[in-house]
Amino acid sequence: MDLFSGTSFRSIELGINQAQKNQQILAHNIANADTPGYKAKERSFLNMLENELTNANLSAKKTNTSHVDFRGGSSSSRLNELKGQYHHNGNGVDIDKEMANLAENQIQYNALIERLNGRFSSLQSVIRGGK
Template sequence: MSLFSRTIAMLEQGLDYASLREKVIADNIANVDTPNYKAKDVQFKTELERALQPLEAKRTHPKHLPFRHQMPNKFLVTTKENVVYNHNGNNVDIDKEMADLAENQIYYNALIERLNGKFTTLKTVIKGGK
């Protein structure tokens, strides 16, 4: 998708992350009273930083195609093992989960707005600026 630069691919990856994070948070909220349930979280920022590190490949001839790094669509779901909040072994903090859910919804909506803006721009270009 070099026509659209990497912006749409990055927005798509951000939406995938937000969707997975919402599922994980919903699971945590649904299991708030389940004995011995351990809360889960999605790690994305470290994976994003790792993926954005520029990879260098040596081109031995000027006619060789440039090397491009494809960002993997990997998110790490981790379990919080070291904390217990309830007497039944459960470590779900409902207040934190609700705050995370609200933050994730704002993030998701911002990505959707940006994606809509990109498509509106493309639509304008296709119509010839009208």
């Protein structure tokens, strides 16, 4: 019996992985806030969803030829460059927006870690016999 293969652990794991990837992108954007010509990058939700569907073991049957394909097309890039220029040197990083996104990502990450700790506490309680 595998205690950690349940859907709740898997969902938490996927959420933590996404938060980590978002953290890397945000940190990269912030680090390049003064780099001339640098354009801020973001992860597109549709690209992330498409990637998860591609990697998942899901199947679907089209009942009508006009229906959209379940798997969809492949995306060439998981990152999108944001349009806009915030500095005279062509830099497209809005540092205030990036810092706000960083704080939001950190809150989501902390919530996921708390949920994971709660799951482990429940298991620990079961192992100790409810004591």
